[in-house]
Amino acid sequence: xxxxxxxxxxxxxxxxxxxxxxxxxxxxxxxxxxxxxxxxxxxxxxxxxxxxxxxxxxxxxxxxxxxxxxxxxxxxxxxxxxxxxxxxxxxxxxxxxxxxxxxxxxxxxxxxxxxxxxxxxxxxxxxxxxxxxxxxxxxxxxxxxxxxxxxxxxxxxxxxxxxxxxxxxxxxxxxxxxxxxxxxxxxxxxxxxxxxxxxxxxxxxxxxxxxxxxxxxxxxxxxxxxxxxxxxxxxxxxxxxxxxxxxxxxxxxxxx
Amino acid sequence: xxxxxxxxxxxxxxxxxxxxxxxxxxxxxxxxxxxxxxxxxxxxxxxxxxxxxxxxxxxxxxxxxxxxxxxxxxxxxxxxxxxxxxxxxxxxxxxxxxxxxxxxxxxxxxxxxxxxxxxxxxxxxxxxxxxxxxxxxxxxxxxxxxxxxxxxxxxxxxxxxxxxxxxxxxxxxxxxxxxxxxxxxxxxxxxxxxxxxxxxxxxxxxxxxxxxxxxxxxxxxxxxxxxxxxxxxxxxxxxxxxxxxxxxxxxxxxxxxxxxxxxxxxxxxxxxxxxxxxxxxxxxxxxxxxxxxxxxxxxxxxxxxxxxxxxxxxxxxxxxxxxxxxxxxxxxxxxxxxxxxxxxxxxxxxxxxxxxxxxxxxxxxxxxxxxxxxxxxxxxxxxxxxxxxxxxxxxxxxxxxxxxxxxxxxxxxxxxxxxxxxxxxxxxxxxxxxxxxxxxxxxxxxxxxxxxxxxxxxxxxxxxxxxxxxxxxxxxxxxxxxxxxxxxxxxxxxxx
Numbered sequence: 001x002x003x004x005x006x007x008x009x010x011x012x013x014x015x016x017x018x019x020x021x022x023x024x025x026x027x028x029x030x031x032x033x034x035x036x037x038x039x040x041x042x043x044x045x046x047x048x049x050x051x052x053x054x055x056x057x058x059x060x061x062x063x064x065x066x067x068x069x070x071x072x073x074x075x076x077x078x079x080x081x082x083x084x085x086x087x088x089x090x091x092x093x094x095x096x097x098x099x100x101x102x103x104x105x106x107x108x109x110x111x112x113x114x115x116x117x118x119x120x121x122x123x124x125x126x127x128x129x130x131x132x133x134x135x136x137x138x139x140x141x142x143x144x145x146x147x148x149x150x151x152x153x154x155x156x157x158x159x160x161x162x163x164x165x166x167x168x169x170x171x172x173x174x175x176x177x178x179x180x181x182x183x184x185x186x187x188x189x190x191x192x193x194x195x196x197x198x199x200x201x202x203x204x205x206x207x208x209x210x211x212x213x214x215x216x217x218x219x220x221x222x223x224x225x226x227x228x229x230x231x232x233x234x235x236x237x238x239x240x241x242x243x244x245x246x247x248x249x250x251x252x253x254x255x256x
Numbered sequence: 257x258x259x260x261x262x263x264x265x266x267x268x269x270x271x272x273x274x275x276x277x278x279x280x281x282x283x284x285x286x287x288x289x290x291x292x293x294x295x296x297x298x299x300x301x302x303x304x305x306x307x308x309x310x311x312x313x314x315x316x317x318x319x320x321x322x323x324x325x326x327x328x329x330x331x332x333x334x335x336x337x338x339x340x341x342x343x344x345x346x347x348x349x350x351x352x353x354x355x356x357x358x359x360x361x362x363x364x365x366x367x368x369x370x371x372x373x374x375x376x377x378x379x380x381x382x383x384x385x386x387x388x389x390x391x392x393x394x395x396x397x398x399x400x401x402x403x404x405x406x407x408x409x410x411x412x413x414x415x416x417x418x419x420x421x422x423x424x425x426x427x428x429x430x431x432x433x434x435x436x437x438x439x440x441x442x443x444x445x446x447x448x449x450x451x452x453x454x455x456x457x458x459x460x461x462x463x464x465x466x467x468x469x470x471x472x473x474x475x476x477x478x479x480x481x482x483x484x485x486x487x488x489x490x491x492x493x494x495x496x497x498x499x500x501x502x503x504x505x506x507x508x509x510x511x512x513x514x515x516x517x518x519x520x521x522x523x524x525x526x527x528x529x530x531x532x533x534x535x536x537x538x539x540x541x542x543x544x545x546x547x548x549x550x551x552x553x554x555x556x557x558x559x560x561x562x563x564x565x566x567x568x569x570x571x572x573x574x575x576x577x578x579x580x581x582x583x584x585x586x587x588x589x590x591x592x593x594x595x596x597x598x599x600x601x602x603x604x605x606x607x608x609x610x611x612x613x614x615x616x617x618x619x620x621x622x623x624x625x626x627x628x629x630x631x632x633x634x635x636x637x638x639x640x641x642x643x644x645x646x647x648x649x650x651x652x653x654x655x656x657x658x659x660x661x662x663x664x665x666x667x668x669x670x671x672x673x674x675x676x677x678x679x680x681x682x683x684x685x686x687x688x689x690x691x692x693x694x695x696x697x698x699x700x701x702x703x704x705x706x707x708x709x710x711x712x713x714x715x716x717x718x719x720x721x722x723x724x725x726x727x728x729x730x731x732x733x734x735x736x737x738x739x740x741x742x743x744x745x746x747x748x749x750x751x752x
Contacts, residue, residue, distance in 0.1 A: 009631050016627050028618065028628050030670075087507035087700060225505070230641045230693070234686035241685050246505040249693040253639040254667045256701040 004076060006031065007039055014049060014058045021055040030255045074205055077229035078102045080250040081203060082109040084227055085167060088201065088248075091115055093164050096193055097125045099148035099186065100169025102203050104128060111135065119161055121189065122148045143185075150185035158192045166197035167227075170204050172213040175239055178220055179204075180213035187215040194222055201225040206232040206249075220245070259321065261285045261451045262306070262337075262420050267315035269305060273684065276302060276475045279315070283420060283451040288442070290462050290483070291455045293472035294495055294745070295546070295710040299455050302472065303422045306453070307339035319419065335359070338418035340409045348398040353380035355397055356411045383411060387441055390434075403434045410441045421445060422453045425546060439465060457545040459488050459749045471495055492749075496741045504717025505689065507696050511720065512536030514572060515704040516673050521566035523556050528728040530566070534673065536702040539695065541719030541736065543712060544748050548725045550708045551593055554677045557706070558590040559583040570673070584613070589671035591662055593678040593708075595655070599662045602651045606642070607633050609650045609661050613669035636664045641690055656687025663694050674698060675706045680714065692718060712741050724748050 006029055014020050022040070026033045040056045043049050049056040072078075082105035089095060091114040097103050099122040107128035110116060116135040120126055124147050129137040138161075142154030168190060172180040179202060181187050194200060194217075202223040209232060220226075225246045232249050240247045260282040267279040276298055283289050293299045304310035306317065308324070317324045319336055346355055353376050354361075362379070364372040381393050389407050391400065400408075413421045423442070442465060446452060454465065462469055466483040471494040478494050516534040521527060527549050534540050544550050556564045559577040568575050570586050577583050583590070592598035601609055610633050611618075618629040637644065642660045643653055650658055659679065666674065676695075680688040695705060695718065709715050715722050716736050723733040724747040731747050732739070 005635060009628065009635075012631055013628055024620075028625070083700070084507065084696070087509060087696070090508055224502075230639060230690075234684075237686040237689045238684075241503055241689060244503045246503055247689050247693075248505045248507075248696070249641070249690060251639060251641075251690075251693045251697045253636055253664075253694075254697050254701050254703070255670060 003039065006035075007043065010036075010039055010043065011048065014056070019052075019055060019057045023054065072101070074207070074229075077205060077231075077250075078105040080229055080252045081205075081227050081248075082106045083252060084248045084250040085201070085203070086110060086112070088225065088227075089113060089116070089165060093117075094119075095165040095167065096120065096161070096163050096197065097122065097167045098169055098190060098193060099125075100203065102205065103167055103169045106167055106203070117163075119163060121150065121154055145183075145185070150183075150189055154189055155192050158189070158196060162196045163198070165199045165201065166193055167201050167203055168193070168217075168223075170202055170213075170217065171208060172211045173202070173204050173209045173220060173236075174212055175210075175220075175236070177212065177216060179217045179223075181215050181217060182213050184215050187217050190217050194218070199224050201227055203227045205229060209233060209236050258284070261287075261320060263316075263318045264306070265316045265318075267302075267305060267312050267317065269301070269310065269312045271301075274298065274301065274475060276305070276312070279475075279477050281470060281477060281480070283453060285419075285449045285451055286446055287467045288446055288452045288454050288465050290466035290469040291453055291472060292457070292462065292469060292491060292495060294712070297472045297495075298475040299472050300424060301475075303339060303424060303453060303455065306420075307337050307422060309339070335416065336418055337420045337422070338413055338416050339422045339424070340413055341424045346397055346400075346405045346408060350397060352391065352393055352395060352397055352400075352408060353377050355408050356380055356383070357415065359412070359416060383415065387411065387414070387444070388437070390437070406438070407441075410438060410445075414441060414445050418450065420451045420453065422455070424455045425457065435461075457749055459491065462486075462491070488746075492742050492745050496745055502717070504714065505692050505696065506718060507700065509537045509699050511538040512702055515570065517567075517569035517572070518557070519567040519569075521553075521556060521564065523552065523561060523564050526552055526728060527556065530725075530730055532723060532730065532733060534704040534706065536704055537699045538721070539699060539705045539707050539719045541715035541722040542706060542708045542725060543710060543715050543722060543744060544725030546710065548748070549728065550710075550725055551677050553725065554590060554592070554675050554706070554708055557583075557675055558588060560590070584669070584671070587670075587672035588675065589613075589666035589669065589673065590675045591659075591666065591677060591679055593681065595658055595662065596651075600650050600658055602649060604650060605646075605648055606637070606650045606653060606657070606661050610636060610664045610668060613665050617669075632668065633664075636668055637661075640664050640667075640694065654684075654687075656683050656690070659683060659687065660690060660694075663691065667694070667698070671703070673704050673706070675708070677708045678710065679707070680709070680711075712744050715744075716741065726750070 010025060022033050022036050025036045040051055044051050047059060050059055081102055085106040086109040089110060094117040096119040097107055104124045107125040111129050111132040114134045118129055118135060119138045121140040126137050126139045129135050140149050140154045140157050142149035143151035170179045171182050200223050206228045221243050223245050225248060226240050227248045230249045230251050237247055262283040264279055264281040267276060269276040279302060291299050301310060305312050357376055362372045362375040364370045377393060384393060391404055462483060468480060469483050469486060470480040471478045513536055514533055515536050519531045521530040542550060555561045559579045559582055568577055575586055611629055615624060618625045640660050643657045647653060650661060680691055698705060707719050719736050721733060722736050722739060723730045724744055726748045
């Protein structure tokens with residue numbers, strides 16, 4: 001269970017009961033007391049509760065303050081997808097990770113592997129690996145747009161590489177049109193990458209499946225695996241299975 | 257040969273998740289026509305169509321040259337086709353004689369339907385002697401085993417006036433002796449000039465009894481041949497066809513320590529010397545024909561069957577599993593094949609069905625903390641993509657949602673060993689995919705899984721290893737990377 005959910009459950013519990021005990025919560029939520037204390041500390045900082053000896057009590061008139069910075073609603077989902085990706089890559093593999101926010105989460109997870117060779121055009125992906133000397137990272141050169149490089153230079157660079165596994169994050173997938181991204185330069189780099197890969201894993205949030213974007217990469221059937229989260233629409237599960245594509249809905253619910 | 261007794265022309269039937277395509281078949285008098293095919297290839301559906309249980313969309317079935325939909329045929333007889341299914345439908349409160357002669361009881365007075373019991377018992381005794389059946393007329397039907405019940409069904413076929421008899425996997429669960437006896441009855445039926453459609457999984461039966469063989473795959477008749485011109489290899493090849501095992505979402509997982517070790521498990525005369533090891537994060541597939549004891553093995557491992565012999569080690573420690581309660585206490589979960597009768601509580605709603613195995617977790621000394629429990633249940637229902645409708649009974653949900661709730665139940669109880677008996681049978685594809693992904697979540701977290709399935713494609717797509725159950729024991733146990741579908745079919749259809 002992720003911290004966000006745990007905190008949600010603690011909050012609900014506290015609102016109902018007005019007080020909680022650390023020992024009880026750790027038993028119920030199946031995490032250590034240290035973790036619960038940390039959660040309570042976070043909630044105390046927000047002014048939601050006041051910690052007491054062995055537990056906490058609710059503070060009345062708590063109002064949640066609106067968060068200022070950009071808030072990603074899909075953090076949990078991206079983490080779950082990353083966890084699946086972790087189990088699709090073996091040590092010593094050569095892989096490529098394209099630009100995308102979910103792919104950054106995947107990179108964070110994969111940094112725990114050993115002796116990977118990772119090719120990427122996303123600076124954030126490269127940064128995630130910078131702290132893990134066990135893996136080799138190759139950053140493509142080219143024109144920088146926000147966090148990633150594109151353009152003719154990047155495409156030319158691609159000709160030097162061939163790799164086992166491509167993690168390809170797309171902005172939209174649609175039965176009728178195929179896989180789409182938001183810029184022409186992104187689409188053309190991905191088309192080049194697809195040719196150099198042995199296994200192609202398409203990464204896409206379930207919320208973006210069925211929607212549309214402007215620039216077409218190709219048909220969905222180039223994918224071997226489709227990585228998404230558990231709210232994927234049933235018609236797409238059918239559709240992808242019929243296309244002979246492995247569908248990973250990244251369930252994470254079992255509490256170890 | 258002369259005119260066919262029964263002829264099927266271009267039969268088509270489209271169902272929600274299965275179809276029969278342009279089936280052409282015929283059957284001659286006195287012929288045994290074997291129908292073979294994998295599980296779920298459409299054999300039973302086709303037989304239901306022939307016997308009139310299921311309707312068909314288009315095509316023509318004619319019996320003795322008459323369309324069976326025509327009035328002329330309906331007037332002549334409705335009992336021309338007799339369909340004998342595997343699950344012998346016997347009336348337990350009637351005697352053996354009454355059961356056998358149910359459709360042609362002798363009457364003393366046919367007006368008031370007064371049964372002539374002397375005559376009935378006499379003819380029945382004569383029949384038992386003639387066929388050398390292993391029971392006496394005085395035995396109670398409720399005390400008969402499955403094999404003996406099938407004998408009764410066979411006798412019904414023998415004494416009936418049906419022109420066509422359909423035997424649907426009649427020998428699945430019988431011993432060699434019982435099978436020989438049934439073979440001899442089948443030959444007698446054949447000698448009367450009756451045509452027999454004979455569904456089987458067993459190659460040796462084909463060569464013993466069959467005149468012709470038709471192989472069915474995914475609702476199509478692949479070939480019809482004379483048995484004398486066929487080899488075993490040819491039949492296996494026609495049955496297996498092309499497989500798409502690469503579309504199952506499998507993850508790579510380093511398997512861990514041994515979690516369950518079974519040595520020399522025996523049960524009555526049905527299971528013999530079964531030994532295997534299961535590791536953390538590993539999926540062991542178990543397959544075999546219907547009646548090979550797959551489900552029986554599952555209930556032996558779960559303590560649901562008494563008098564099981566053998567050694568059980570969990571995490572290297574010997575344990576005794578007497579009953580399901582000790583199994584659950586040792587972290588074993590069973591998801592049985594028959595969902596409606598064995599794994600859900602129809603009178604409860606979906607939330608209670610999910611929480612029922614995990615109540616202990618939410619119990620304070622005397623009470624259940626229902627607030628936190630409901631919160632957790634809702635979290636599971638959300639994450640496992642179960643319908644969020646609110647119905648009073650779990651029975652009002654789709655089969656997929658019910659099965660997902662059963663998974664949620666055991667996941668919430670944090671079992672460490674999952675025994676899955678046909679977990680995806682009869683489900684829609686979307687629910688199947690969800691379940692495969694639940695399984696991935698479990699093995700990621702070091703759960704060990706026994707995956708029992710009759711779908712070989714699924715076994716090869718999902719499992720790390722596969723064991724084939726045949727002739728009461730495991731005839732192979734190897735990595736799914738090193739075995740082909742053909743080999744599995746061969747291993748499970750041949751005995752010894």
